Amino acid sequence: MFTKTLHIAWHYLKTTYGNRTVLIFALLMPLLFTFVLGSVIGGPGRNGESPRWQIALVNADKGALGEALAARLAAHPALAVQTQTENEALAAVRAEEVTAAVLIPADFSAALLAGGESGVEYVAGSEVRSGQSVQAAVQAALTEVDGLIQAAEIATAAAAQLGLFEAPGQDQARYFQEALQRGLAREGTAPVQVQAAAVTRMQAADPIPDGFAQSSPGMLVTFALVGILNGAIVLILERQQGTLRRLLVLPLRKSAILGGKLLAIFVAGLLQAGVLILFGAFVFGVNWGQAPLALLLLLIAFVFAVTSLGMLIAGLARTYAQANALANILMYSVAALGGAWWPIEITPAWMQRLAQITPSYWAMQGFHDLLTRGLGLPAILGEAAALLGFGLLFLTLGVWRFRYE
Amino acid sequence: MTNIVQVRNLLKQYNPPSGVIAVKDISFDIRRGEVFSLLGPNGAGKTSTISMLSCLLAPSSGDAEVAGHSITTAAPLVKQAIGVVPQEIALYQTISAAENLIFWGRMYGLSGQRLQERVAATLAIAGLTDRAHDKVESFSGGMKRRLNIAVGLLHQPQILYLDEPTVGIDPQSRRRILDTIKTLNEQGMTVLYTTHYMEEAEELSDRIGIIDHGELIALGALAELTRLVGESDLIDLDVEYNGADQQALAAGLQAQPGVQRVVVEDGRLLLAVDQADTALADVVVAVARAGAHVRQLEIREPNLEALFLHLTGRALRD
Numbered sequence: 001m002f003t004k005t006l007h008i009a010w011h012y013l014k015t016t017y018g019n020r021t022v023l024i025f026a027l028l029m030p031l032l033f034t035f036v037l038g039s040v041i042g043g044p045g046r047n048g049e050s051p052r053w054q055i056a057l058v059n060a061d062k063g064a065l066g067e068a069l070a071a072r073l074a075a076h077p078a079l080a081v082q083t084q085t086e087n088e089a090l091a092a093v094r095a096e097e098v099t100a101a102v103l104i105p106a107d108f109s110a111a112l113l114a115g116g117e118s119g120v121e122y123v124a125g126s127e128v129r130s131g132q133s134v135q136a137a138v139q140a141a142l143t144e145v146d147g148l149i150q151a152a153e154i155a156t157a158a159a160a161q162l163g164l165f166e167a168p169g170q171d172q173a174r175y176f177q178e179a180l181q182r183g184l185a186r187e188g189t190a191p192v193q194v195q196a197a198a199v200t201r202m203q204a205a206d207p208i209p210d211g212f213a214q215s216s217p218g219m220l221v222t223f224a225l226v227g228i229l230n231g232a233i234v235l236i237l238e239r240q241q242g243t244l245r246r247l248l249v250l251p252l253r254k255s256a257i258l259g260g261k262l263l264a265i266f267v268a269g270l271l272q273a274g275v276l277i278l279f280g281a282f283v284f285g286v287n288w289g290q291a292p293l294a295l296l297l298l299l300i301a302f303v304f305a306v307t308s309l310g311m312l313i314a315g316l317a318r319t320y321a322q323a324n325a326l327a328n329i330l331m332y333s334v335a336a337l338g339g340a341w342w343p344i345e346i347t348p349a350w351m352q353r354l355a356q357i358t359p360s361y362w363a364m365q366g367f368h369d370l371l372t373r374g375l376g377l378p379a380i381l382g383e384a385a386a387l388l389g390f391g392l393l394f395l396t397l398g399v400w401r402f403r404y405e
Numbered sequence: 406m407t408n409i410v411q412v413r414n415l416l417k418q419y420n421p422p423s424g425v426i427a428v429k430d431i432s433f434d435i436r437r438g439e440v441f442s443l444l445g446p447n448g449a450g451k452t453s454t455i456s457m458l459s460c461l462l463a464p465s466s467g468d469a470e471v472a473g474h475s476i477t478t479a480a481p482l483v484k485q486a487i488g489v490v491p492q493e494i495a496l497y498q499t500i501s502a503a504e505n506l507i508f509w510g511r512m513y514g515l516s517g518q519r520l521q522e523r524v525a526a527t528l529a530i531a532g533l534t535d536r537a538h539d540k541v542e543s544f545s546g547g548m549k550r551r552l553n554i555a556v557g558l559l560h561q562p563q564i565l566y567l568d569e570p571t572v573g574i575d576p577q578s579r580r581r582i583l584d585t586i587k588t589l590n591e592q593g594m595t596v597l598y599t600t601h602y603m604e605e606a607e608e609l610s611d612r613i614g615i616i617d618h619g620e621l622i623a624l625g626a627l628a629e630l631t632r633l634v635g636e637s638d639l640i641d642l643d644v645e646y647n648g649a650d651q652q653a654l655a656a657g658l659q660a661q662p663g664v665q666r667v668v669v670e671d672g673r674l675l676l677a678v679d680q681a682d683t684a685l686a687d688v689v690v691a692v693a694r695a696g697a698h699v700r701q702l703e704i705r706e707p708n709l710e711a712l713f714l715h716l717t718g719r720a721l722r723d
């Protein structure tokens with residue numbers, strides 16, 4: 001009986017991918033999209049190492065905060081900072097020797113402490129994609145420094161409330177300075193803490209995946225959805241063209257028919273993903289993380305979930321046209337909502353919560369654990385379990401609702 | 406055992422309790438080696454019957470034995486014994502004829518040398534040996550129909566079911582399919598054939614069951630069935646009405662002596678009469694009196710069409 005299941009699976013693969021257009025679409029399109037999007041979004045990730053962007057820093061500040069900002073930028077893993085005069089810095093930007101110049105004004109500390117604008121100037125070169133990342137890094141450093149001041153202010157206000165100051169004006173000012181110094185003293189270790197904090201998801205300090213680290217898994221997820229859902233609706237086509245009915249009058253089990261088709265769709269999905277990963281790794285230099293087993297488990301769970309989603313569509317749709325429409329709506333909305341097209345971190349909170357009902361969300365989270373955060377098997381067990389849960393649910397519903405006639 | 410199929414009180418109601426009763430408590434036998442036809446108009450219940458005998462559709466009540474096995478309790482054994490040619494062309498269009506046969510052969514459990522032999526043999530029966538490696542989508546309607554039949558023959562079944570295999574094809578292809586069925590039968594194949602073409606049933610069948618609204622209204626060899634009609638001929642009139650009232654004309658004709666029955670069918674009038682030569686003159690005169698005139702006229706010997714008309718009061722047409 002099982003040999004018939006395998007024959008049905010093999011037959012499905014042959015009739016579907018025997019068509020060269022389908023094969024090319026399944027492999028070439030995602031590679032193309034990965035490359036284009038990966039280049040546009042920009043960011044670290046090529047060859048697995050973070051490129052270090054050159055920036056020129058001009059620190060005219062007389063106070064401590066300018067130093068603090070400079071130290072923070074210097075400690076950033078993706079930035080290589082050269083301290084220069086303003087003229088040198090601007091010339092370097094023009095000559096494209098550096099990605100950008102950061103100018104800290106003379107009244108930087110004073111302005112910040114007075115609660116005003118920092119006045120930091122950011123002069124970018126012409127290269128758009130790395131420029132955005134650098135600007136984000138500078139902005140983050142600035143925010144942190146600003147945060148220190150606010151922390152010190154809050155601490156001082158709290159102390160005042162508690163009545164800790166005998167001579168309010170003077171003591172309070174000293175207390176504030178001390179609190180601020182304490183915060184600044186910790187700045188050297190701060191970036192390391194940021195890296196360590198990345199274990200849990202969606203903290204403000206979590207790295208946002210960019211470049212190929214976003215586009216590679218994103219396109220893998222998108223085209224797995226496209227390929228698998230388009231594959232699954234062939235079941236409806238077979239019902240419509242009568243071959244399913246003919247299979248039913250043969251001496252074989254219904255489970256062999258559905259099992260064979262689903263097995264083939266599942267295997268095709270895995271193979272497609274495998275090719276994308278290998279091609280991405282060796283041609284685009286995408287870093288797929290350090291845990292191949294974890295990656296494989298995540299892939300299997302995801303492809304299973306999507307195959308089951310396909311079965312659900314086949315179970316719900318009456319006609320091929322219906323199935324086709326449903327599959328098309330689902331493949332793109334599930335991909336986009338789940339964070340396959342842009343980092344989910346940039347979407348509103350409610351959308352991030354909504355995204356959790358899609359398998360693509362869990363797959364993307366898993367990929368980010370492996371790719372962006374460099375984590376291993378334990379980190380993706382939760383995502384894999386969620387995907388298997390989706391898969392079992394969809395599969396059960398789909399098989400239950402499927403009509404053979 | 407002389408009967409390969411024994412149908413007992415088979416009944417099918419779709420969507421019970423209020424749905425259509427497509428097959429109403431029918432019973433019949435098919436003898437080993439014969440061609441048995443189910444003849445009836447569209448919607449008569451032919452496909453429903455064949456689906457139950459293929460174990461594709463569960464009967465609402467009743468049972469049937471095929472090759473000694475019950476369709477309700479021994480479906481796998483029944484399925485192995487039968488070859489089914491469905492009404493629609495159930496083939497994979499994007500692969501070749503040979504690839505189709507190989508796939509379907511494997512589904513019947515064939516493999517290796519025997520599979521190769523059977524693929525070659527059925528391609529020859531279908532007359533498609535030289536087109537074996539062409540894609541099915543490049544075939545004509547007739548060729549697809551023949552390949553559709555070939556699939557049902559792969560595992561050398563004991564009985565072949567054919568559900569309206571000649572619908573929608575040209576006369577030449579139809580001729581070829583009918584000849585193929587005759588040849589298969591001469592070589593010993595038992596055939597269950599359904600059709601709404603009276604001529605096909607007359608030409609092919611050893612015995613015919615006439616089915617209408619789910620009921621088996623007559624069953625027997627062609628000669629036995631036409632004898633049922635008695636001594637009646639059929640006059641088929643193509644009438645130009647010129648404004649005359651069709652129903653009134655039909656009623657007038659019905660009143661003529663020697664006219665048994667009149668049926669209005671599209672523009673035509675179909676009359677069952679005791680004897681065509683004596684009734685004919687009166688009929689033509691009656692038409693003329695009503696202000697209409699006969700455009701064309703045909704007299705037919707007692708046949709299944711007359712029988713169907715006799716039994717149901719309706720014409721058997723596509």
Ligand SMILES: Nc1ncnc2c1ncn2[C@@H]1O[C@H](COP(=O)(O)OP(=O)(O)O)[C@@H](O)[C@H]1O
Nearest residue numbers: 419425427445446447448449450451452453454
């Ligand atoms: N799946 C179905 N559900 C409900 N009614 C059906 C179904 N299939 C057939 N019928 C009805 O049963 C009757 C017999 O149909 P069918 O067996 O296909 O007749 P035939 O093959 O002689 O044209 C028709 O009235 C048809 O509308």
Ligand SMILES: [Mg+2]
Nearest residue numbers: 451452492569
């Ligand atoms: Mg039918």
